[in-house]
Amino acid sequence: MTQYRISEAASLVGVSDDTIRRWVHEGLLPAEKDAAGRQVVPGAELAARAAEIAAGSEDRSGVRRSARNRFVGLVTRVEIDGLMAQVELQCGPHRVVSLMSAEAARELRLEVGSRGVAVVKATMVIVETETGPRG
Secondary structure, eight states: OOEEEHHHHHHHHTSOHHHHHHHHHTTSSOOEEOTTSOEEEEHHHHHHHHHHHTTOSOOOSOOOOSOOEEEEEEEEEEEEETTEEEEEEEETTEEEEEEEEHHHHHHTTOOTTOEEEEEEOOSOOOOOOOSSOOO
16 A cells, blocks of 8 residues: 655645644544654545545636536736747646637736636546555
């Protein structure tokens, strides 16, 4: 079973070490000792907790779409150059970058600080993991 030290768990979920310790103390996250006597959190339990807190901002557009990957956030950068625009959104801990036509960026009235929803429809998603056993 995959286990993470407190600092690793905090980094993966995007919270402080103290928050992980508080969750353990409050019974929101189980912990045990590893062979070296360090406190560790089971990976499956950490994943479940991460899913619980990842609700984030909700897409209130009222639009139905087939894409399931929607990230609500704030526009942090808009760079228009000629016919193209590069737009960056900060969606929770995730930075999403979109390349679009300059015309589309202007029509959407995108500006730094405006709310946006990044909709991702991909036919291929690559997942990477660390090599070697974890314990």
